[in-house]
Amino acid sequence: MKIAIGCDEAAYSLKKIIIDHLSNRDDVELKDFGAEAGEVVLYPDVAKVVAEAVASGEFERGILVCGTGIGMCITANKIPGIRAAVCHDPFSTERSRKSNNAQIMCMGERVIGPELAKYLVDIWLKCDFAGGGSTPKVNRINEIDAEYKK
Template identity: 75%
Template sequence: MKIAIGCDEAAYSLKVEIMEHLKKKEEIKYKDFGAAQGEVVLYPDIAYAVADAVAAGEYERGILVCGTGIGMAICANKVPGIRAAVCHDPFSAERSRKSNNAQIMCMGERVIGVELAKYLVDIWLGCDFAGGGSAPKVQRIEELERQHFIHAR
């Protein structure tokens, strides 16, 4: 699996910890989209770059971290075809994949600790979309998104 990962300066330490965790998994390859240590960035730029790469099919999933995870999720969800979710607990991490088919997980360094973040990454990476009763809901999200972007142009 190929993962795109990015952060702003508020979550650089957490991103590094997650990348170290991913290095131990032979089946996972990742690319760091920034920010670099000490670099001050606008998190929307990082979120957009990761979400755009996932939407283009260059990466299967993405992980975004900032102070709270909220801003990254908001921005990533602006990219057509992307479903990004803030995951700060095991149930949300699981359901974001199984029920919502989210391709991007967002977390906040100021909200959760390193060990919980690694645990949530493992849960999230281990889950696939379950379909079933959630399939029509995700399909409807996609239909509404297409309608909006057609009218917005």
């Protein structure tokens, strides 16, 4: 699975932890679009690049981290075709994939610790869209999204 990852300076440490956590997996290929050590960036710029890379199909999924995960999520969801979710607990993380088919998970370094973040990444990567009763809802999200594409 090809994954785009990005962060601002508020979550540089968490990004590195996630990259280290995933580096041993043969089934994951990561590309880092985030801030480097000591670099100050605007999180909307990072979220835009990662979301566009996922929306284009170059990457299957994306992981965005900032102070809270909220700003990254808001920005990523501005990109047509993207469904991003803030993932700070196991149940919501699982449902973001199984019910909402989110392609981007967002987390906040100031909200969750490193062990929980790694656990949530593992949950998120193993989950696929379950379809069923959620299919008409995700289809409707896609229809609304298409109404606003330029």
